[in-house]
Amino acid sequence: MADVTFTVDGKKLTAAAGTLLIEACKSVGIEVPSFCYYPNLSLQGACRMCLVKVEKMPKLQTACTTVVSEGMVVVSDNEEVRQARKAMVEMLLGNHPLDCPVCDAGGECELQDMTFSYGAAESKFMEAKNHKDEQQWSPVVFFDRPRCILCYRCVRVCGEAMDVWALGVQNRGVNSIIAPNKEDHLECEECGMCIDICPVGALTSGAYRYKTRPWEMKHVGTICTHCGDGCKTTLGVRRSDTGLEIVRGDNRDKSGINGDFLCIKGRYAFDFANHEERLTEPLIRKNGTLTPSTWEEAFALIGKKFADVRDRDGGQAIGVIGSTRTTNEESYLLSKFARAVLKTNNIDHHRTADFPALAAALRAKPNATASMVDLFTAPAILLIGNDPTERHPLLAWQIRNNVRLHRARLYVINSQPIKLRRQSTGFFEIPSGAEGQVVEFLSGNDHAAGNLVPSGTGRDALFALRDKLRGEQNLVIIVDSEVRGAEIASLIKFGSAIPGAKFVCLADYANSRGAADMGLYPDLLPGYHSPTGHSQFHTDWGEVPQAAGLDLVAMIDRAKAGHLGAVYVVGSNPVGRLKIDPFAFSKAFVVVQDMFLTETAIMADVILPAANAYEKSGTFTNTCGDLQLLKKAGEVAGTKSDFEMIVRIADAMGFNVRKLVPFGGGTRADMGQSRGAQSGEADRHAVWLEARGLEPKLSPFDPMAILDEIQRLVPGYDVSHINLLAGNSQHTSLAGSGTGAAQRDQSIAPANDSLFSSGTLGRYSSTLKSVMESHQQKTTEAVAAD
Amino acid sequence: MKFSEEFEQRFAEMVPHYPTKRSALVPTLLYAQDEIGFLSDEVIAEIAVRLDLTELEVRNVISYYSMLTTQPRGKFNVQVCTNISCMVRGGEEILEHCSQNLGIGHKGTTPDGLFSLEEVECIGACSWAPAAQVNYDFHENLTPDKMDRVLEEYRKSGKQ
Numbered sequence: 003m004a005d006v007t008f009t010v011d012g013k014k015l016t017a018a019a020g021t022l023l024i025e026a027c028k029s030v031g032i033e034v035p036s037f038c039y040y041p042n043l044s045l046q047g048a049c050r051m052c053l054v055k056v057e058k059m060p061k062l063q064t065a066c067t068t069v070v071s072e073g074m075v076v077v078s079d080n081e082e083v084r085q086a087r088k089a090m091v092e093m094l095l096g097n098h099p100l101d102c103p104v105c106d107a108g109g110e111c112e113l114q115d116m117t118f119s120y121g122a123a124e125s126k127f128m129e130a131k132n133h134k135d136e137q138q139w140s141p142v143v144f145f146d147r148p149r150c151i152l153c154y155r156c157v158r159v160c161g162e163a164m165d166v167w168a169l170g171v172q173n174r175g176v177n178s179i180i181a182p183n184k185e186d187h188l189e190c191e192e193c194g195m196c197i198d199i200c201p202v203g204a205l206t207s208g209a210y211r212y213k214t215r216p217w218e219m220k221h222v223g224t225i226c227t228h229c230g231d232g233c234k235t236t237l238g239v240r241r242s243d244t245g246l247e248i249v250r251g252d253n254r255d256k257s258g259i260n261g262d263f264l265c266i267k268g269r270y271a272f273d274f275a276n277h278e279e280r281l282t283e284p285l286i287r288k289n290g291t292l293t294p295s296t297w298e299e300a301f302a303l304i305g306k307k308f309a310d311v312r313d314r315d316g317g318q319a320i321g322v323i324g325s326t327r328t329t330n331e332e333s334y335l336l337s338k339f340a341r342a343v344l345k346t347n348n349i350d351h352h353r354t355a356d357f358p359a360l361a362a363a364l365r366a367k368p369n370a371t372a373s374m375v376d377l378f379t380a381p382a383i384l385l386i387g388n389d390p391t392e393r394h395p396l397l398a399w400q401i402r403n404n405v406r407l408h409r410a411r412l413y414v415i416n417s418q419p420i421k422l423r424r425q426s427t428g429f430f431e432i433p434s435g436a437e438g439q440v441v442e443f444l445s446g447n448d449h450a451a452g453n454l455v456p457s458g459t460g461r462d463a464l465f466a467l468r469d470k471l472r473g474e475q476n477l478v479i480i481v482d483s484e485v486r487g488a489e490i491a492s493l494i495k496f497g498s499a500i501p502g503a504k505f506v507c508l509a510d511y512a513n514s515r516g517a518a519d520m521g522l523y524p525d526l527l528p529g530y531h532s533p534t535g536h537s538q539f540h541t542d543w544g545e546v547p548q549a550a551g552l553d554l555v556a557m558i559d560r561a562k563a564g565h566l567g568a569v570y571v572v573g574s575n576p577v578g579r580l581k582i583d584p585f586a587f588s589k590a591f592v593v594v595q596d597m598f599l600t601e602t603a604i605m606a607d608v609i610l611p612a613a614n615a616y617e618k619s620g621t622f623t624n625t626c627g628d629l630q631l632l633k634k635a636g637e638v639a640g641t642k643s644d645f646e647m648i649v650r651i652a653d654a655m656g657f658n659v660r661k662l663v664p665f666g667g668g669t670r671a672d673m674g675q676s677r678g679a680q681s682g683e684a685d686r687h688a689v690w691l692e693a694r695g696l697e698p699k700l701s702p703f704d705p706m707a708i709l710d711e712i713q714r715l716v717p718g719y720d721v722s723h724i725n726l727l728a729g730n731s732q733h734t735s736l737a738g739s740g741t742g743a744a745q746r747d748q749s750i751a752p753a754n755d756s757l758f759s760s761g762t763l764g765r766y767s768s769t770l771k772s773v774m775e776s777h778q779q780k781t782t783e784a785v786a787a788d
Numbered sequence: 789m790k791f792s793e794e795f796e797q798r799f800a801e802m803v804p805h806y807p808t809k810r811s812a813l814v815p816t817l818l819y820a821q822d823e824i825g826f827l828s829d830e831v832i833a834e835i836a837v838r839l840d841l842t843e844l845e846v847r848n849v850i851s852y853y854s855m856l857t858t859q860p861r862g863k864f865n866v867q868v869c870t871n872i873s874c875m876v877r878g879g880e881e882i883l884e885h886c887s888q889n890l891g892i893g894h895k896g897t898t899p900d901g902l903f904s905l906e907e908v909e910c911i912g913a914c915s916w917a918p919a920a921q922v923n924y925d926f927h928e929n930l931t932p933d934k935m936d937r938v939l940e941e942y943r944k945s946g947k948q
Contacts, residue, residue: 170847171848181847181848
């Protein structure tokens with residue numbers, strides 16, 4: 003649209019026609035206050051805080067609903083405007099209780115800020131306040147009616163942005179109240195967006211209320227450890243008896259790929275970290291019972307046993323199971339440790355998507371993977387299988403709001419009537435498990451249509467859909483893990499005929515993609531390189547076994563036959579999650595690193611208490627391939643990061659850890675002057691060094707040293723270091739990967755987590771548990787009532 | 789949930805008149821209330837389905853309008869205006885008188901289910917104030933005596 007020129011506070015401004023005055027002001031740093039206005043939600047015009055003076059208009063105008071026009075002259079702040087805003091605040095305070103000292107929002111309340119800015123603390127209203135007791139709407143949502151200022155943000159975010167429509171407004175005028183959809187409680191996705199968006203303390207979180215004050219916490223923006231989408235979550239931490247306790251999760255830091263969004267897991271399910279069953283000392287099985295021991299004793303024992311087995315039976319007698327929730331640095335290190343120290347390629351993890359096949363198909367196609375941000379801007383999206391609302395909440399949010407705000411065309415092909423069909427321009431229902439057939443059909447195999455629809459109109463619709471898709475441009479194609487192996491190749495073949503098409507393969511855990519990229523495979527090194535032959539890894543890592551190792555299934559067989567001497571399980575629970583025989587490894591020496599005594603850990607000979615992703619730094623790669631930085635938030639005394647434990651085991655085996663972790667390098671910073679005109683020099687110098695990855699890495703436990711090696715050796719990971727450190731997401735590419743593998747992969751097992759479950763972690767989250775129980779209870783009650 | 793033939797005809801005729809389905813909500817609610825007497829949970833569920841709305845949205849609208857009710861009312865809903873014109877001509881006394889006559893207050897219903905009483909804002913009968921509305925019928929230039937006669941008429945007709 004054409005630009006218009008107008009004046010605000012004497013400044014000449016230019017903005018695209020159609021821009022809202024409040025946004026135009028914000029873009030040049032003129033703050034116009036508002037409660038009800040929220041970017042990307044429908045306009046409300048309810049709070050009257052954004053009143054400004056527009057020349058030639060008799061009354062003050064709301065900047066949130068006024069569109070800029072040519073020659074408009076605006077005054078954003080004068081005595082008249084200030085008086086009007088003050089009157090609004092005074093009116094709101096007419097019924098708003100002054101309970102700031104006990105209110106959760108105290109210290110980060112927009113009404114408090116406005117009262118400070120415009121000063122209306124003394125009220126002329128004499129009427130008694132209309133009090134109502136607080137209500138609990140769900141295990142995690144509380145509503146304190148008198149505090150509500152009726153901005154309707156919660157109603158709009160729940161309806162428009164979440165497509166849940168669980169909140170409404172009842173009655174009118176001063177009697178208006180926000181009401182939940184089930185009279186006295188909510189039936190919703192429990193995302194907590196209403197709490198986050200509430201400008202005051204009317205909606206509060208069951209997980210956080212009355213626990214602490216915002217200024218008593220340190221706020222750490224890190225990456226969520228639950229599903230594979232990689233939302234940024236801000237963890238509020240506070241000192242406790244055992245280190246640093248995480249007391250709150252929210253979306254205070256809106257700089258992440260998730261923007262305004264956070265689901266129930268990112269917001270509340272940090273509490274597993276504080277669970278009372280958390281392991282805080284190493285356990286060694288002595289005479290059949292797990293006995294607390296010292297770290298020294300544990301590492302010495304593991305080092306000796308691992309070295310014995312390797313030296314006696316060779317590396318092929320050791321199995322390693324990696325994690326989908328450890329950092330890239332830890333997965334890379336484990337991959338390197340297995341090959342270079344244990345001398346084995348017997349390494350695997352819980353696979354939830356066929357990334358090797360994707361890498362194989364895209365290795366010569368740059369810019370062929372979509373980032374999470376692309377899903378919000380793409381003009382057209384094709385979703386085959388999966389229910390993102392349940393399993394990829396951020397992905398669902400991006401698609402939903404892309405359709406709402408940018409009118410993207412969404413095509414959904416699914417065996418279930420998933421919720422996203424409500425946003426779709428075309429929904430096509432297929433038989434269960436036929437996702438692979440869909441791909442075959444799309445790529446040109448007309449016979450596959452017979453497996454999808456019997457005949458007649460359905461068949462015509464299917465062909466019409468394919469023609470429509472072929473006519474799209476910049477289409478993003480998202481596939482569930484049901485699409486694997488050769489089907490991935492077919493998918494890429496179909497997509498390659500569409501200009502600008504990009505792909506996403508959906509995997510289930512927070513760092514499933516990272517585990518794949520870092521080579522937790524028996525037949526693949528990091529970057530999908532084959533261990534056979536020669537690659538950069540063979541040069542850098544020293545001697546690496548050439549023959550492909552055993553996958554998880556083969557390891558179990560080998561162990562049962564008594565040919566596996568030692569098993570090393572890092573942050574994984576194959577017994578609980580993949581239902582493998584708990585006694586499979588009973589003949590081997592088993593070491594497990596975990597937070598809890600899981601079904602797998604309880605069979606181990608040595609258990610090492612591990613820190614979780616919220617308690618360490620490093621990087622995660624989400625399912626789209628966006629690389630993001632983890633920052634250490636919580637801390638529980640008596641645990642160690644997986645990174646440190648791997649290094650210590652290597653050390654205990656007599657391995658030179660400098661060959662494992664390239665620490666000690668980097669440039670020593672000249673600390674510069676600490677006072678005077680050049681006092682900032684040291685800081686500036688440190689930033690310069692960090693931007694180039696040249697800061698000194700002084701410890702063998704510094705994951706940044708491994709990140710350097712990853713960026714140097716793993717194709718696609720050579721992204722901007724300073725952007726990564728600044729907390730931005732950096733999209734990695736699969737172009738240039740190794741040859742990968744394109745066989746149909748039978749060992750992929752979806753996590754099958756719902757919106758309220760999260761594998762082993764979820765079981766130790768009391769908030770997730772309470773939400774699950776309350777939903778189940780309501781379902782049972784409903785059934786009983788029918 | 790079954791509505792009368794007449795309701796169905798009106799509904800079918802009305803919906804295509806609006807650009808979006810949801811616009812037909814208020815008249816639909818009024819017709820349903822006239823037929824059933826109040827907007828029961830069942831009625832709300834049915835109308836929500838018909839107009840592609842959530843039940844919550846239907847409830848939001850009902851709670852906004854004072855003429856719509858989710859509670860059963862008496863057979864005759866006596867609505868006494870106490871807005872300015874009626875007030876200066878004795879509307880508040882009429883309301884007080886009705887309250888005594890019927891033995892119920894604002895928004896109350898008599899135990900026999902015959903009468904409900906309501907204090908309402910302007911009903912557009914200022915020229916003949918004070919005025920009251922019983923269901924859809926107007927009664928104007930009221931005095932306490934006249935009001936008694938009006939109520940007596942309804943009482944008789946209701947007991948037949």
